Every structure is written in C-alpha cells, then in structure tokens.
Amino acid sequence: GAVGKDGYRxxxxxxxxxxxxxxxxxxxxxxxxxxxxxxxxDMPCDLATIPRGVITACxxxxxxxxxxxxxxxxxxxxxxxxxxxxELRYRNPPLTPGSLGMLIxxxxxxxxxxxxxxxLKGIGLPVLSVLxxxxxxxxxxxxxxxxxxxxxxxxxxxxxxxTAQLTVMACLTIAIARARGTIDAAREDELVxxxxxxxxxxxxxxxxQADIRKxxxxxxxxxxxxxxxxxxxxxxxxxxxLKLKEISYIHAEAYAAGEMKHGPISLIDRTVPIVATIxxxxxxxxxxxNLQEAKARGGRLLxxxxxxGAGRLSAIxxxxxxxxxxxxxVTPIIQTIGVQILAYETALLKGTDVDQPRNLAxxxxxx
Ligand code: G6P
Numbered sequence: 001g002a003v004g005k006d007g008y009r010x011x012x013x014x015x016x017x018x019x020x021x022x023x024x025x026x027x028x029x030x031x032x033x034x035x036x037x038x039x040x041x042d043m044p045c046d047l048a049t050i051p052r053g054v055i056t057a058c059x060x061x062x063x064x065x066x067x068x069x070x071x072x073x074x075x076x077x078x079x080x081x082x083x084x085x086x087e088l089r090y091r092n093p094p095l096t097p098g099s100l101g102m103l104i105x106x107x108x109x110x111x112x113x114x115x116x117x118x119x120l121k122g123i124g125l126p127v128l129s130v131l132x133x134x135x136x137x138x139x140x141x142x143x144x145x146x147x148x149x150x151x152x153x154x155x156x157x158x159x160x161x162x163t164a165q166l167t168v169m170a171c172l173t174i175a176i177a178r179a180r181g182t183i184d185a186a187r188e189d190e191l192v193x194x195x196x197x198x199x200x201x202x203x204x205x206x207x208x209q210a211d212i213r214k215x216x217x218x219x220x221x222x223x224x225x226x227x228x229x230x231x232x233x234x235x236x237x238x239x240x241x242l243k244l245k246e247i248s249y250i251h252a253e254a255y256a257a258g259e260m261k262h263g264p265i266s267l268i269d270r271t272v273p274i275v276a277t278i279x280x281x282x283x284x285x286x287x288x289x290n291l292q293e294a295k296a297r298g299g300r301l302l303x304x305x306x307x308x309g310a311g312r313l314s315a316i317x318x319x320x321x322x323x324x325x326x327x328x329x330v331t332p333i334i335q336t337i338g339v340q341i342l343a344y345e346t347a348l349l350k351g352t353d354v355d356q357p358r359n360l361a362x363x364x365x366x367x
Pocket of ligand 1: 106362
C-alpha cells in the first residue's frame with residue numbers, strides 16, 4: 001500500500017490529524033443529509049424488541065464498546081453485556097436468546113474477536129460488526145456490517161479508527177433509541193446535531209497541541225501515571241492509559257474516579273501524575289471532588305476538560321487543557337483526541353518507536 005506520511009513525522013501523527021476527516025466521512029455514511037436521520041442497513045433482527053445487546057472486542061476497540069454501553073443503556077435503554085473477546089469466547093455466558101451481538105474491530109481479523117463472533121453465531125445470535133476493514137473475515141461472517149470510514153490505519157496504536165468506531169456506536173445508539181421509542185424527534189435531532197458539529201470541533205483540538213506537549217513533559221518524567229474519568233469518559237481514561245503504555249512504555253492505570261478512594265488513592269504522591277478526563281456536564285462536580293481528594297494527598301493534577309470547565313479546573317490543576325465545548329453526548333470523542341495526543345507527545349519525548357512499538361502487532365491473528 002502506497003500510504004505516505006504526508007510530511008508528518010509518524011503515521012500516528014498523520015492519523016491523529018485525520019480525526020476530523022474520518023469522523024465526517026463516517027457520519028456521511030450513516031446520516032442521510034436530507035432527513036438528518038441515521039440510516040442503517042437491513043438488520044438481522046427487530047431493534048424495537050431485542051431484549052439485550054452483547055458487545056465484544058479487543059484493545060482500543062473494547063473501550064469503544066464500553067463507551068457504546070454507556071450510550072446504549074442510557075439513551076436507548078438497551079441492557080448491555082460487554083466483555084473482552086478473549087474472555088467471552090471461553091466463558092460460555094448464559095446470553096439471552098434474541099440478543100444482538102455487536103463486535104468492534106479495526107482489522108476484522110483479530111483472532112479472539114473472530115472466535116467470539118463464531119461463538120455468538122453458534123448460539124444463534126444475530127451479529128452486527130463495526131469494522132474498518134470491510135473485506136475482512138469478520139465482514140464475511142457477520143450478519144450486518146457498519147463500516148468505520150477511517151481508511152488504512154498504519155500506526156500500530158489505533159487513533160482515527162477508534163474515533164470512527166465511537167462515531168458509529170453513537171449513530172447506532174440513536175437508531176436503536178428511535179426504534180425502541182426512548183427518544184422523541186426533538187431529542188434525536190439534538191443528538192444528530194451534536195454529531196454533525198464534531199468534525200469542526202475535532203479540528204480545533206489541534207490548536208491545543210502545544211499545551212498538551214507541556215503536559216507531556218510532566219508525564220514523560222513519571223514511572224507511573226493514574227488516569228481518572230467517570231461515566232462515558234471513564235473508557236476514554238482507559239484508552240488514554242492504554243495508548244500511553246503502548247507507545248511510551250510508561251506504566252499507566254485507569255480508574256473510575258469515584259472508585260479511586262477504594263485503592264489507588266494510596267499510590268498518590270508527587271511522582272504519580274494524575275491525568276483526568278473531566279468535561280463539563282452531569283458528573284463534573286462529582287469528578288471535581290474526586291480530584292480535590294487526590295490533590296489534598298499531594299497529587300499532581302493534569303486535566304482535560306472543556307471551555308466550560310476550565311475555570312474551575314485551573315484553580316486546582318497544575319495544567320488544564322480546555323478542549324472545545326461540545327454536547328455532553330459526544331464529549332468522549334473530543335476527549336479521546338486529547339489523551340491520544342498526550343500519549344503521542346510523551347512517546348516523542350521518550351524517543352520510542354512510535355509507529356512500531358516493541359512487542360505489539362497491528363493485527364493479532366493468533367490467539
Ligand atoms: C492490537 C492493536 C490494538 C488494537 C487491537 C484490536 O492489539 O495493537 O491497537 O486495538 O489489536 O485490533 P482490532 O483490529 O480488532 O481493532
């Protein structure tokens with residue numbers, strides 16, 4: 001494949017800069033511009049009556065699934081079971097007949113996810129796959145495919161494919177919510193508008209890159225980093241921690257901010273920086289008080305918030321990044337771009353092989 005770096009230092013940097021484009025292309029695929037409605041292909045089941053959903057994936061794609069669970073349960077009122085594919089495939093869980101199986105994979109070839117697909121089909125569930133590689137083995141074996149229109153992703157660490165996965169899960173949530181009658185036309189239009197606003201807002205994130213680089217200078221000095229978030233940005237904290245581990249080789253752990261007091265709070269001191277994803281919205285005050293607890297114990301706070309939360313954060317955090325303010329529904333997508341840039345900038349400072357980190361493979365086709 002003749003995919004170049006277009007003047008960027010790494011494929012990862014180029015692919016980070018493709019977030020706005022890829023989100024826009026994926027929305028074009030899923031939303032009819034005339035009616036502003038999410039349009040799905042023919043479904044193997046009736047979305048109005050499915051009793052549950054089961055989501056499975058590996059790596060970053062699993063975190064996209066976790067955000068999907070928050071959305072599908074809260075907005076579409078669809079109960080969701082979710083597990084990493086390497087566990088689901090051997091767990092033999094008592095899944096509810098008629099549940100919709102949902103897989104997420106960039107490559108469509110990951111061995112564990114493929115095995116989970118076959119296990120779900122084997123017990124008779126319809127399987128919907130969210131795939132970037134639309135001519136992959138998973139594409140062939142799924143009942144229906146929703147494409148992430150991210151183009152080829154070369155860097156081993158996933159970036160643009162992940163936000164495209166989130167974009168598809170957001171659209172799927174709207175469609176399922178409409179089918180189940182849990183949103184009215186006005187709410188549906190509000191959510192679609194929030195999505196259509198994203199490409200422009202995502203572009204604005206890059207005007208914060210120099211500030212994120214300053215944050216990376218703190219992170220690059222650390223041996224351990226604690227990521228915190230709550231609600232739909234908790235999985236974003238997990239994605240941020242995974243990305244940091246993968247490409248900078250710094251140990252990072254993500255925790256639900258409210259759970260910190262039950263363990264990781266004992267780790268907090270000046271040497272363990274805390275990276276928080278804390279957009280304005282329903283859980284802002286709760287998360288802020290968790291961060292205040294961390295600060296009171298000597299923690300160094302590095303915060304990703306938005307323009308509406310920045311004033312409150314800068315009073316307690318050592319560094320605050322005010323990402324563009326978006327509708328609360330789509331904050332995980334904007335926050336993701338911030339934490340991915342932080343991992344990239346940290347890896348640059350560490351001098352690691354950003355696009356080909358040691359021991360990792362782009363597509364893991366063995367168990
Ligand atoms: C590998 C990659 C990860 C990726 C995971 C799942 O471990 O290093 O970046 O998230 O596989 O890959 P998939 O192609 O199924 O999304």
